[in-house]
Amino acid sequence: MASTEDKPANKENASSWKDSFYNPRTGEVMGRTASSWALILLFYFVFYCFLAGMFALTMWVMLLTLDDNVPKYRDRVPTPGLVIRPHSLDITFNKSDPLKYSQYVQHLESFLQSYNDTEQEKNEDCPPGDYFMQDNSEEQVKKTCRFKRSLLSFCSGLYDVNFGYSEGKPCVLLKMNRIIGLMPRGDPYINCTVKRDNPVQMQYFPSEGRFDKMYFPYYGKKAHENYVQPLVAVKLHLSKEDYNKELPVECRVEGSDLRNNDERDKFLGRVTFRIKVLE
Incomplete structure (x- = not known):
């Protein structure tokens, strides 16, 4: 208690x-x-x-201190990388089976929509061979030089809707990444090689696989709304001897001051992909 x-x-x-x-x-x-x-x-x-x-x-x-059109620090990637379309580094298909290469054809067709003549007619017909310099005024929307998909000829999808995949002679498209203010010196062009004893015949579109200077410089996504990168198409004329073999292909930007041999970055100014055609 x-x-x-x-x-x-x-x-x-x-x-x-x-x-x-x-x-x-x-x-x-x-x-x-x-x-x-x-x-x-x-x-x-x-x-x-x-x-x-x-x-x-x-x-x-x-x-x-910031500019809406230009990043403050741009010294990390002074040289553009090289990008391949269709977006695959391992292209394998059976040329006799449309279902096996349809994904590549659809990807190329979708990618080239912005390069249609109806879209590019809105842009400027620039004189080739010179940089397209424009006023640095922030309020001015930058003009864009035309790049019609018809320049890609047999790799444009206008003459062959299958981009050569149905005949075992596929097309790949190459473009450089956008870098604001880039003005490559020299005359940049694409050169592709296949790592095998006998060379593979290739066709480049536009002629000689060149990136014309009129598509440079690039002023940024906000100022250059309608800008599209120039393209180079490579058509691989593979023979029957090349079928059923995995062929490593390396493409580089040559003829300019753009770097393409940095071992720390294998996509800087170059790209390597594999292609295998089955029959």
Whole structure:
């Protein structure tokens, strides 16, 4: 049986616990008076307003140094990579079975939609051989030189809807990645080689697989909305001896100051892919 002496102690503990939240004798709430709470809340309000103001000021100053059209730092990738279409580094198909190469044909056709004559007629008919320099005004939308898919001739899909895959002489398209302000020196062109004893006959479209200077420089996605990269199509004239064999093909950008031999990045100015035609 609990002693009567424990009851006053329990009451004192309960009273002390309640007083820690609100003490009716001193008017304190959680150990502070109303004026004390007001002062500490005012201090933190001013403190955090100051921090928010400093953050907003630094962000505003930083944004003043940025250009909407040109990245602030562009020294990481000074040379463009080379990209292949269809988007595969291992092209294998049976030339006698349309289902086996339909994915490559559909990919090429979809990719070339932006190069249709109806789309490119909206762009400028630029004089070849010279850089297409434009005003650096930020408000001006940059003009784009035409690149019609008809320039790709037998690899355009206009004369052969199967891009040569049905006859075992496939086409691949090559383009360089976009780099703002890039103006390659010299006369850049694509050169492809097949790693085998006997050379494979190839056709390049446009003539000699060249990237004309009129498609440079590129001014950025926002300023150059309608820009499309120039393309080079390579048609591989494979013979029966080449069928059922995996042929490694390497394509490089030659004839300019663009790097194509960096062992740390095998896609810098070059691309290597494999092609195998089954019959």
